[in-house]
Ligand SMILES: Cc1cc2nc3c(=O)[nH]c(=O)nc-3n(C[C@H](O)[C@H](O)[C@H](O)COP(=O)(O)OP(=O)(O)OC[C@H]3O[C@@H](n4cnc5c(N)ncnc54)[C@H](O)[C@@H]3O)c2cc1C
Ligand SMILES: Cc1cc2nc3c(=O)[nH]c(=O)nc-3n(C[C@H](O)[C@H](O)[C@H](O)COP(=O)(O)O)c2cc1C
């Protein structure tokens with residue numbers, strides 16, 4: 001069958017609808033009821049569970065007393081990307097998981113209340129913060145993602161002249177480009193970037209550090225540098241057929257769905273899609289495929305459900321979207337037709353051997369002779385992210401296979417002038433790559449720089 | 462950000478938030494923590510001859526799962542020696558010279574007793590004095606507190622004695638356990654009081670344990686009436702404040718107290734005539750940090766209203782508080798139900814049907830959908846339906862244009878009197 005005839009794109013209205021935010025926000029009444037349920041705990045466990053230590057009981061009390069602006073400010077004060085976090089944080093593992101009401105009734109819907117307050121701030125257009133008086137110091141930030149923006153915001157509030165460079169045409173990092181829009185609309189991430197720009201931070205987009213401007217120049221022109229370039233795209237699998245048309249990198253694939261114009265150019269309506277990998281990115285790619293109109297979407301994973309890294313809520317979400325899971329299945333080769341288009345994925349069945357691998361997990365081994373062909377129109381690779389080794393080396397920083405080595409508290413690298421935060425310092429064993437932890441690390445780097453150059457601003461009154 | 466500073470009868474405070482004389486202001490440690498948390502002033506736990514307190518002494522009134530809707534206590538004044546309190550006041554004032562520290566005082570109604578305590582307290586440096594004529598239990602039996610506070614002459618005389626020696630402003634704290642609070646307020650002013658504060662607690666019995674048949678709280682199986690405070694008393698406090706604020710003879714600043722727990726409450730008290738406010742129960746319920754949310758909310762409110770100083774709020778609503786006889790009898794509102802937002806719980810219907818004017822009809826449209834409609838001609842605009850409606854915006858009370866000019870009951874009475882007078886004249890003539 002010729003894919004050209006079968007595959008198409010959904011009508012723009014349908015796409016719009018499919019990619020609109022899934023979870024509705026709270027109504028004012030619901031927000032009032034929910035906020036009044038909060039006990040306003042002292043030394044609250046929810047605060048401790050939030051990586052950015054948002055004063056949760058305080059912001060909830062402000063909602064309960066109709067001071068939504070004060071609530072939004074309390075949130076954004078601790079977390080410069082608090083509006084995004086309200087939508088993408090794994091709250092059941094963080095703040096809500098720690099709420100004392102878990103044992104009594106139902107935890108407070110902290111994420112939704114946070115969204116209620118930050119949505120209000122977005123709609124009202126009221127400025128929440130002001131830049132500090134200039135202290136004459138200059139800082140360059142590489143990457144306008146959660147880590148970079150967070151560092152920039154804190155520095156600007158303390159009077160530093162901050163310039164942020166990002167290779168993409170829009171600021172926001174993965175919040176703008178990588179997290180599916182039905183969970184995080186692009187407008188939210190762009191609003192957060194705008195808040196930072198409004199403090200006088202110069203955000204230069206479309207500039208790639210290492211190409212358009214050199215590492216040496218940034219180091220010599222500035223008093224400090226914050227490296228917050230995140231991670232790269234999906235690495236190649238190293239199997240045959242990865243260059244065929246119809247094979248996508250999951251991150252780039254999700255990125256194209258973040259704007260409706262691009263989404264309309266992906267022909268997946270009626271398609272059979274195989275997504276390789278079972279992390280959160282794989283789930284996102286799979287659910288995006290469903291929303292682009294794919295007929296059948298399979299997640300192909302060489303281990304079992306027990307080993308997958310996606311969150312439970314992500315898995316449930318994908319199941320509800322009709323995504324199928326092929327456990328213990330590994331891809332061997334991607335097969336295309338004479339025009340270079342994907343037609344099949346050759347797979348092999350796996351079994352888990354009891355011998356723990358390097359990471360302690362059981363090792364998947366192929367079952368000999370179990371190869372089979374899976375007819376597909378598209379293959380999406382979601383097996384992790386590459387590292388910015390070249391960039392890190394251009395700065396001459398010590399690193400461990402692309403993970404910049406930093407001081408736990410100050411985020412200072414092996415070059416005392418350079419700090420690093422966010423996914424670029426995220427390594428195996430370091431928890432999970434999350435927006436909220438990237439934001440916190442950005443804050444920590446800024447705090448260390450402020451402490452170094454402007455200690456007078458931090459006298460406790 | 463607006464200026465939150467106030468000046469109450471000469472007592473300056475960085476903001477209008479004072480802790481009322483009560484357990485939160487019992488010691489220097491507590492008051493200093495409170496100032497660190499953001500409170501602008503504190504009225505020290507009432508000083509006098511130290512007493513012995515009972516165990517237990519507090520009870521809360523919960524309503525529908527909401528805790529501490531009201532609060533009740535049978536605690537008395539300080540149970541710590543005067544010297545200890547004075548030493549701690551001195552130290553606290555030294556650490557926080559710009560915060561307001563007011564000493565609350567209570568002694569027997571004897572001139573020398575008042576002179577003695579005023580002199581001792583002022584000698585260590587306080588910003589003002591508050592005379593406690595309110596405590597409704599324990600002290601009253603000894604002729605103090607409310608026993609004094611319920612006798613306007615005694616309030617006046619004792620205020621006068623205090624003023625004979627006082628160097629700092631004197632605030633007279635009133636009891637609500639009287640028939641007309643303005644009478645005591647006027648006597649406080651006549652005695653020379655520089656300000657009044659109200660209300661102290663209201664006589665109350667928090668509850669009875671239906672299993673043990675003991676009062677709540679009880680002391681070894683016996684109980685006594687206590688003093689009521691907390692959110693439940695706010696409307697009573699507010700009306701007493703309003704009565705004093707609009708009384709031309711009570712021409713002194715007022716410190717508003719009673720059930721204040723949010724920034725909105727504060728705004729209401731200020732609008733109704735208070736220059737500053739005091740809080741007890743909300744701090745006991747949530748800790749000192751509650752002031753952060755109140756300060757932030759008040760600040761945002763002032764900014765929103767374009768006001769530069771919190772003092773601009775004081776008294777703005779006083780003239781709107783009037784007498785029933787001065788209300789326009791021809792003003793008319795009716796209820797209107799928005800079928801889009803209504804969730805069809807029918808609570809408004811049954812409230813109106815059973816207990817008001819039977820004017821909300823339950824109807825069905827062509828699609829077989831139920832909806833409610835108010836017969837506006839029969840609606841008296843009592844507000845009941847909108848009060849019971851659980852959905853914001855489902856019922857609007859809309860103003861109807863009146864076909865008659867405004868007329869109050871008082872105007873009507875005098876018009877009728879004039880007519881009667883005329884007709885009598887005619888008959889006579
Ligand atoms: C598909 C996907 C879904 C995710 N879902 C969630 C989720 O639900 N919840 C959650 O908490 N986290 C999620 N994450 C993780 C989260 O997005 C990251 O942890 C977070 O964005 C890291 O922030 P960062 O600022 O370190 O990096 P990034 O957000 O990656 O930002 C780095 C920025 O640096 C720029 N850059 C890179 N190199 C250069 C250069 N040489 N010069 C200039 N600029 C450069 C990039 O363009 C980018 O804008 C998800 C990640 C992915 C990939
Ligand atoms: C336990 C307790 C003890 C109190 N002790 C005093 C006191 O010693 N002197 C006094 O003037 N008022 C005393 N009060 C009354 C408070 O100062 C205040 O007037 C009253 O509680 C109303 O305010 P609220 O509703 O904010 O609590 C006490 C109140 C409570 C609850």
Ligand code: SF4
Pocket residue numbers: 049050051052053054056079082085086089091094095096110111114436
């Ligand atoms: S930032 Fe995330 S973890 Fe922190 S309170 Fe908000 S939703 Fe919870």
Ligand code: SF4
Pocket residue numbers: 037038039040041044045046047056057060098099100101108110
């Ligand atoms: S733990 Fe739960 S109840 Fe307590 S303050 Fe946090 S959100 Fe509120």
Ligand code: SF4
Pocket residue numbers: 798799802803804805806807808809810833846849850851852855856
């Ligand atoms: S009470 Fe309110 S929500 Fe219920 S039926 Fe009446 S108008 Fe509708």
